[in-house]
Amino acid sequence: MTPTIAIVAPGAMGSALARRLTESGARVLTSLEGRGPESRRRAGAAGMEAADDATIVTEADILLSIVPPSEALDLARRFAGAIARAGRGPVFVDANAVGVDTVTAADELVSTAGGRFVDGAIIGLPPRPGETGPVLYLSGPHAGAVAALSGLGLRLRTIDGPVGAASALKLSYAGITKGLTAVATAMILAAERAGAGDALRAELAASQPALLSRFAATLPDMVPKAYRWVAEMEAIRDFVGTGFPESAIYDGAAGLYRRIAADRQGAGAEIAALDRFLAGGGQN
Amino acid sequence: MTPTIAIVAPGAMGSALARRLTESGARVLTSLEGRGPESRRRAGAAGMEAADDATIVTEADILLSIVPPSEALDLARRFAGAIARAGRGPVFVDANAVGVDTVTAADELVSTAGGRFVDGAIIGLPPRPGETGPVLYLSGPHAGAVAALSGLGLRLRTIDGPVGAASALKLSYAGITKGLTAVATAMILAAERAGAGDALRAELAASQPALLSRFAATLPDMVPKAYRWVAEMEAIRDFVGTGFPESAIYDGAAGLYRRIAADRQGAGAEIAALDRFLAGGGQN
Numbered sequence: 001m002t003p004t005i006a007i008v009a010p011g012a013m014g015s016a017l018a019r020r021l022t023e024s025g026a027r028v029l030t031s032l033e034g035r036g037p038e039s040r041r042r043a044g045a046a047g048m049e050a051a052d053d054a055t056i057v058t059e060a061d062i063l064l065s066i067v068p069p070s071e072a073l074d075l076a077r078r079f080a081g082a083i084a085r086a087g088r089g090p091v092f093v094d095a096n097a098v099g100v101d102t103v104t105a106a107d108e109l110v111s112t113a114g115g116r117f118v119d120g121a122i123i124g125l126p127p128r129p130g131e132t133g134p135v136l137y138l139s140g141p142h143a144g145a146v147a148a149l150s151g152l153g154l155r156l157r158t159i160d161g162p163v164g165a166a167s168a169l170k171l172s173y174a175g176i177t178k179g180l181t182a183v184a185t186a187m188i189l190a191a192e193r194a195g196a197g198d199a200l201r202a203e204l205a206a207s208q209p210a211l212l213s214r215f216a217a218t219l220p221d222m223v224p225k226a227y228r229w230v231a232e233m234e235a236i237r238d239f240v241g242t243g244f245p246e247s248a249i250y251d252g253a254a255g256l257y258r259r260i261a262a263d264r265q266g267a268g269a270e271i272a273a274l275d276r277f278l279a280g281g282g283q284n
Numbered sequence: 285m286t287p288t289i290a291i292v293a294p295g296a297m298g299s300a301l302a303r304r305l306t307e308s309g310a311r312v313l314t315s316l317e318g319r320g321p322e323s324r325r326r327a328g329a330a331g332m333e334a335a336d337d338a339t340i341v342t343e344a345d346i347l348l349s350i351v352p353p354s355e356a357l358d359l360a361r362r363f364a365g366a367i368a369r370a371g372r373g374p375v376f377v378d379a380n381a382v383g384v385d386t387v388t389a390a391d392e393l394v395s396t397a398g399g400r401f402v403d404g405a406i407i408g409l410p411p412r413p414g415e416t417g418p419v420l421y422l423s424g425p426h427a428g429a430v431a432a433l434s435g436l437g438l439r440l441r442t443i444d445g446p447v448g449a450a451s452a453l454k455l456s457y458a459g460i461t462k463g464l465t466a467v468a469t470a471m472i473l474a475a476e477r478a479g480a481g482d483a484l485r486a487e488l489a490a491s492q493p494a495l496l497s498r499f500a501a502t503l504p505d506m507v508p509k510a511y512r513w514v515a516e517m518e519a520i521r522d523f524v525g526t527g528f529p530e531s532a533i534y535d536g537a538a539g540l541y542r543r544i545a546a547d548r549q550g551a552g553a554e555i556a557a558l559d560r561f562l563a564g565g566g567q568n
Contacts, residue, residue: 100478123487123491124491135487135490137483137487157483157486159480159483161479161480161483162479164478165478165479165480165483166480166483168474168475168478168479168480169475169480169483169484169487171474172471172472172474172475172478172480172484173471173484173487173488175467175470175471175474176467176468176471176488176492176495177492179467179470179471180464180467180495182530182533183459183460183463183464183467183533184460185530186459186463186524186528186530186533187456187457187459187460187463188456189528189530190452190455190456190459190523190524190525190528191452191453191456194384194448194449194452194456194523195445195446195449195452196443196445196449196450196452196453196456199421199441199443199445199449199450199453200453200456200457202441203407203419203421203453203457204457204460206419207407207408208460208461210494211460211464239474239478240470240474241474244470244473244474244539244540244543245535245536245538245539245540245542245543246466246469246470246473246536246537246539246540246543247536248532248533248535248536248539249466249467249470249532249533249536249537249540250536251529251532251536252529252530252531252532252533252534252535252536253530253533254529255528255529255530255532256528256529256530256533258529259528259529259530
């Protein structure tokens, strides 16, 4: 029988994965507790059914937690309570961009309540029609319990490791890709301040064309997401461990993304400098 | 008449550029003051003539300062003194990986002594036979005075900017390329500590193959140079300015490279972890 899946919350990623599942014939529950009309609309468009927590823990076989990093532990606590009250529950997959400490604490809450916990990590963008979609990495002793998702249109990869391994993968991967974007943003802004932006672009075009092409796509993509990346950079700093001096790289990246997010709400001078740099190819 | 060039000191870069110049028919002077037998050997092999400072400032038309960043200002001071005593001197090109403040201070010393100063920046590796070699960027009002070098086998590019613009280019370019290497090193080591190294490599191979190929070349190349990159990262931090939170990225990179340099002299555990990661393709 096709399993029932719960996805909380119906954000951009959650509802896009839900649509894959409902198109594959699965019943997908969600919670609209504390969510606005946009979530309600997305949930409906993806074919999700709104349900209360007691219904979710009673009827769902698998629950995917997909929320902003700062809400991940609260959601695990909330469903651990519901699982304890119901005396049963779905396999709880924490698929959030949180640190190893957070996912370990969430495991503790869910397991103590009698539930089964899986560490998950989504790498890639929300799936769109015709695209293969992101990969859901899984780790921990119960990772095999969610294998059914691969028959429902999701791409799964299981890591041979404990709870924490999937999160470590997500953090280290994001630390490379979003760390590179931070390094590029920091240096382009500094070069522009020093009047060396055109020379930097010319040298990159001559000797690092692949990087320059990458920046032309990744920097504009970063600007509207910078506010969300602050907490992710701080999670990566904690993942490195402040005993290692390189953790400061991610303190710096968090501060930069905070600055870009504020600039987007404010004067826009930094974003204009990035745009000028990327558009300036003809000015040399 | 073919100009006389001085290059101080005859390190790997200096002697490789000198060889280009002597092969093009130029007379190249150098100073062996305080240098060991290896410098003497390299200088001889490149066709350089050893000379004292008084001879250099009297006979050279152009002097290229190519020393470790920490020695750049002392060399400018030393030749400013020689120029003042001789009442003449070559155009002094500071081609070192130093910050804008340092190159501005060097300009002040040389100009006050009556000399002409050019900000220079070398991007690329020492030239080898058959290769085009690195580019020497130049900025400042006297940049045109060293144009003769382009007829002697060196690749020159003049930046339309003051003293400091060429250094800003060098720092921002190195901040991107060596910053990316730092980000990759930090995340590979953290993933290896968490047991997620194999998963990270597999995900990079699937979704970021160009970056993974790059790391296979740049990380092993970094290890023996890490000790030199510490001061360069600190210069980039100062170039960004500690008033900008992203300057912490380069504090973190400096700390990481210091740690790698110490590991190379010591236990070698970090370098072994990097090697394991890069060699591990067959273990998935």
